[in-house]
Amino acid sequence: MSFEQIKKSLLVSLWFMVLTFPIMVIRVNTIYHTVEWRWHRMFGVGISVFVLSFLWRYLMGRKEAGLKRKDRGEADILSRSQKLLHEPRFTRPAVIMAGAFIIAFPFIFSIYQTNIMITALIYVVTGLGLNIVVGLAGLLDLGYVAFYAVGAYSYALLNYHFGVGFWIALPIGGGIGMLFGILLGFPVLRLRGDYLAIVTLGFGEIIRLVLENWNAFSFGPSGIANIPRPGLFGVDFSLREATIYIYFLMIALALFTVFVVRRLQNSRIGRAWIALREDETACQAMGIDKTKTKLSAFAMGATWAGMAGVVFAAKTTFINPASFTIWESIIILCVVVLGGMGSAIGVIIGALVLILLPEYLRAFSEYRMLLFGAILVIMMVFRPGGVVSEVRQTYQFKGKGD
Amino acid sequence: MLRLRNIDAFYGKIQALHDVSMDVEHGEIITLIGANGAGKTTTLMCICGIVPPQSGEIYFMEKSIRNMNPHEIVSLGICQVPEGRRIFPFLTVTENLDMGAFLRSDTAEIKKDMDYIYSLFPILAERRHQSGGTLSGGEQQMLAISRAIMSRPRMLLMDEPSLGLAPLFVKQIFHIIRQINEENQTPIFLVEQNANMALKVAHRGYVMENGRIRLADTAANLLENEEIKKAYLGL
Numbered sequence: 278m279s280f281e282q283i284k285k286s287l288l289v290s291l292w293f294m295v296l297t298f299p300i301m302v303i304r305v306n307t308i309y310h311t312v313e314w315r316w317h318r319m320f321g322v323g324i325s326v327f328v329l330s331f332l333w334r335y336l337m338g339r340k341e342a343g344l345k346r347k348d349r350g351e352a353d354i355l356s357r358s359q360k361l362l363h364e365p366r367f368t369r370p371a372v373i374m375a376g377a378f379i380i381a382f383p384f385i386f387s388i389y390q391t392n393i394m395i396t397a398l399i400y401v402v403t404g405l406g407l408n409i410v411v412g413l414a415g416l417l418d419l420g421y422v423a424f425y426a427v428g429a430y431s432y433a434l435l436n437y438h439f440g441v442g443f444w445i446a447l448p449i450g451g452g453i454g455m456l457f458g459i460l461l462g463f464p465v466l467r468l469r470g471d472y473l474a475i476v477t478l479g480f481g482e483i484i485r486l487v488l489e490n491w492n493a494f495s496f497g498p499s500g501i502a503n504i505p506r507p508g509l510f511g512v513d514f515s516l517r518e519a520t521i522y523i524y525f526l527m528i529a530l531a532l533f534t535v536f537v538v539r540r541l542q543n544s545r546i547g548r549a550w551i552a553l554r555e556d557e558t559a560c561q562a563m564g565i566d567k568t569k570t571k572l573s574a575f576a577m578g579a580t581w582a583g584m585a586g587v588v589f590a591a592k593t594t595f596i597n598p599a600s601f602t603i604w605e606s607i608i609i610l611c612v613v614v615l616g617g618m619g620s621a622i623g624v625i626i627g628a629l630v631l632i633l634l635p636e637y638l639r640a641f642s643e644y645r646m647l648l649f650g651a652i653l654v655i656m657m658v659f660r661p662g663g664v665v666s667e668v669r670q671t672y673q674f675k676g677k678g679d
Numbered sequence: 680m681l682r683l684r685n686i687d688a689f690y691g692k693i694q695a696l697h698d699v700s701m702d703v704e705h706g707e708i709i710t711l712i713g714a715n716g717a718g719k720t721t722t723l724m725c726i727c728g729i730v731p732p733q734s735g736e737i738y739f740m741e742k743s744i745r746n747m748n749p750h751e752i753v754s755l756g757i758c759q760v761p762e763g764r765r766i767f768p769f770l771t772v773t774e775n776l777d778m779g780a781f782l783r784s785d786t787a788e789i790k791k792d793m794d795y796i797y798s799l800f801p802i803l804a805e806r807r808h809q810s811g812g813t814l815s816g817g818e819q820q821m822l823a824i825s826r827a828i829m830s831r832p833r834m835l836l837m838d839e840p841s842l843g844l845a846p847l848f849v850k851q852i853f854h855i856i857r858q859i860n861e862e863n864q865t866p867i868f869l870v871e872q873n874a875n876m877a878l879k880v881a882h883r884g885y886v887m888e889n890g891r892i893r894l895a896d897t898a899a900n901l902l903e904n905e906e907i908k909k910a911y912l913g914l
Contacts, residue, residue, distance in 0.1 A: 545781065552767045552778050559765035561729060564753030564782045564830065 282334065290326040294319050340659060379528060383521040391524050395592055397632040398527035399585050404612035404624040405534045406581025411610065412618035413547060414574035415554030416466070417474040419606050420481025423461070424454045424579040426488060426601035428586025433501040433596055434494075443507035447587050454583020455576045462575035466568060481606055489598040500597025504590050523592050530588065534581060535621050541577070542619075550574050608632075615656060617663025626664045680705050680866055681726070681757075681834060686735035688718075688725050695721040696732070697890045703834065706864040708856065710877040710898065712911055713887035719870040720762060722887070723836050726868075727759050728752045740833070754782050756833030760840060764823040768812025772803055775811050775822055779829030789829070796825045799855070817848030824855065835859070835867045841876060849873065853880045874911040878902045886911070 301322055304313040383391045403425060410418045428450040435441035435449065465476050488495045495501075506519045507526060514522060541547045549570050553560050561567060590596050608631060616627025634652065638645040656664075681703040688696040696718050703709045711719050724730035726737060728749045737745045744752055753759075758779075766775050776796065780789045797804035800821045806814060811822060820840055827835055840856070841849040857880050860867050871877035878884055878898045886894040886907065894901065901907050 545777070548770065548774055548778060549781065552770060555767045555769055556765050558729070559761055559767065560778075561749040562727065562753070562759040562761050562765070563778050563826070564750045564758075565778075566748070566750040 282331075286327050286330040286334075289330045290323045293326040294323045297322050336659065383524045388517050388520050391520050392592075393633065393636050395520070395524050395527050397629050398524075398531050399589055399592075400609065400612055400628040400632050401531045401625050402527070402534050402585040402588075403582050403609050404616065404628045405531075405538050405621060406578045406585070407609050408578075408613050408619065408621070408624050409538065409541065409550070409581075410574055410578035411613055412620075412624075413542065413554070414550040414571060416571060416574065417470065418477045418575070418578070419474050419603070419610065420461075420477035420479070420484070421578070421582060421609055422601050422603070422605040423481040423484035424457055424582035425586040425589070425605065426484055426598070427457050427579075428454050428583030429590040429596050429600070430488065430495060430501075430586075431583070432587040432590045433504050436504060437501060443505065443587070443591050447584055450587035451580045451584040454586070455580040457583075458576040458579025459572060462572045466571045466575065478603065478606075481603060485598050485601050488601070495598075498597055498599070500595060500599075502595045504594045504596065506594060507591050523588070527588060530584065531625075535625075538621055542621075546570070546573065611653070615653070615663055617665040620663065620665045623663050623665035630664070680740060681868070682736075682738040683722075683726070684736045684738070686722070686725055686732045686737070688721055688730055688732045690721075690730075695730075695890050696725065699735070699887075699890070699892055701885055701892065701895070703866050703868050705866055706860070707883065708860050708867045708869060708881040710869040710871055710881035710884045711887055712871055712874040712877055712884060714911075715872070717887040718890040719887055720838055721890075723759065723838050723868070723870055726752075726757065726836060750782075753830065756831070757836065758827045758830045758832035758834070759836040760823050760827045760838065762838035763842060764816075764819045766811040766814075766819050766822050766826065769810055771810050772807045772814070772822060775826050776829050779826035782830060792829055792831070796828060799858075800825060817844050817851070820844060820848070820852055821855070824852070824859075828859065832865060835865055836870075837867060838870050839872060840869070841871065841873045849876060853877075856880055874907070 298319065301318045302315050304315060305311075306313060382394060386394075403421070407418065407421050410416050410421070431450045431453045432441075432443070432446040435446055441449070461477075461480050465473060465480070468476055489498055491497070506514065507523060508514075509522065549560070549565050552563075553565065553567065553570055557567060560570075589600075593600075612627040612631050613624055614627075615631060616625070617623025635645060635649050638648055641648055683699055683701045686696050686699040687694065699718070699722060701709070701711075701722075711722060713719050721730060725732045726744075728744070728747050728751070732745060735745075736743055739752075739755055739757060742755075744755065744757075747755075767778060770778065773793070776793055777789070780792070783789055797807070802818055803821060803825060806818070811819065814822060824837070824840065827837075837856070840852050844852065853876050856867060856869065859865055869877055869881060878901055881898040884896065884898045884901045885892050886901070894904070894907070896904070902912075
């Protein structure tokens with residue numbers, strides 16, 4: 278701990294004390310017209326920032342040392358978390374324990390906890406869907422929530438007008454999501470990168486605004502209420518039973534999604550998506566139909582969003598356009614980026630962290646979002662590739678040489 | 680086999696190709712040489728359908744391909760080895776090769792071809808599970824050529840395969856080009872700046888200047904041509 282470092286930390290803490298002075302120290306009492314000076318808080322800020330800046334420097338130093346080791350080739354290509362995922366001694370008991378925990382969860386915890394978990398699982402499914410579009414095909418889609426809304430509204434409206442049940446609506450919702458994916462994808466997919474992001478952002482907002490203003494069709498901002506929960510051969514569930522039922526349904530849907538995404542990822546079309554992300558011209562030279570491949574990724578992602586939307590409508594029994602704002606798109610994108618693009622396990626962890634964290638941080642009341650933001654920033658500094666960075670199963674070919 | 684007739688091509692308002700006509704026959708290696716910006720790559724892009732020509736006709740096996748999409752042209756059997764290699768850096772060597780066979784579905788034959796390529800390039804066999812980006816320039820060029828062969832092309836188009844390679848690798852690449860041509864009778868359309876090497880390996884050559892074909896002759900004659908010697912061979 279050199280003098281130079283102490284000086285730096287002192288400057289940082291001084292800077293923070295000045296910066297937070299108006300909100301941390303001054304409190305104006307508007308009833309008695311007095312000003313309260315809470316100097317002890319300023320010292321609190323100063324000391325904690327001083328300590329934190331040392332901690333920060335220590336961690337950054339460690340990170341750089343790690344990078345240097347990597348440069349010298351001492352570290353393996355696989356990081357520690359990836360190694361852990363490939364060690365059967367560790368993974369087998371972990372999978373069994375996780376399985377037992379998942380099955381026991383709704384019976385141990387309250388209905389409130391189960392509901393939060395269902396929300397997290399919906400984000401797992403949408404995250405995995407968006408992962409196809411963003412992680413594999415490299416198309417930055419900021420209007421993903423539009424397809425989620427399409428799924429939710431297709432169930433709500435089909436039920437309202439025709440009395441269609443949940444189980445029939447689930448594939449229909451997925452199908453309509455896919456249809457919208459293709460419809461929106463056609464004009465949009467000739468754009469690249471930032472331009473694509475802006476246009477998809479616009480499309481997401483258009484869908485929301487249409488739902489908000491077309492009263493005759495979608496009942497506008499008042500939304501649609503009394504959407505039935507999913508049924509099981511006409512059995513009447515109590516609220517608790519229905520929640521547990523939806524919970525297991527979401528677990529099944531999430532597992533199914535993971536299965537499909539993994540199969541896709543290791544198929545030729547999955548590799549074509551990755552190839553397209555890397556080099557479009559080379560793909561054309563290989564005879565890959567650029568438009569069709571991109572469109573298939575877009576439609577695939579939209580299908581999962583549509584299905585998740587149907588479950589969402591069934592779970593909340595009430596939907597209105599306020600549930601499908603741009604903020605949702607960004608959260609789903611955060612799930613994918615934070616978890617690790619292209620990695621299914623990463624996306625699951627990302628969804629659980631991002632959705633459960635704000636819920637359990639409620640104890641910190643008004644500082645909740647501040648802490649949430651800080652955690653996001655710290656994550657991106659120390660693990661820029663996400664919690665679990667992409668580990669692809671590579672295509673192995675056994676020929677004469679093996 | 681491949682016939683270009685009076686091709687004009689534009690980039691915006693700038694005309695890149697003026698009235699270009701050329702032929703590639705079965706089993707031939709044809710080279711197109713010329714200075715930077717002469718229109719060599721544009722000619723290739725026209726054949727591949729990436730830059731559509733404004734007028735003129737392109738026939739492949741007596742069929743007009745002028746208004747086709749790039750992937751349709753590839754499915755007819757015209758495969759390109761793009762300039763600057765353009766392999767997929769995050770896919771492994773094997774996966775890169777498999778992408779070359781994207782339009783084929785005969786699994787057994789694909790495996791056979793992969794074995795053939797590994798026998799042709801033992802170094803690629805050694806690195807089959809390595810990602811493409813970790814290969815050296817020469818190895819990447821081998822991979823790019825192999826990837827094109829994986830599509831079982833009726834005709835190969837190569838854009839500057841010697842670009843940025845060490846002299847030893849350049850020699851090897853040209854050796855391979857000749858070998859591919861002799862073994863399968865695959866016609867090869869070779870665009871090169873390394874005129875000396877290209878003319879040595881080719882049967883016939885075209886010389887391009889400012890978007891026009893200046894000269895067309897056998898490779899041997901072009902190598903002896905005084906003008907060519909001065910302008911392109913540096914003799």
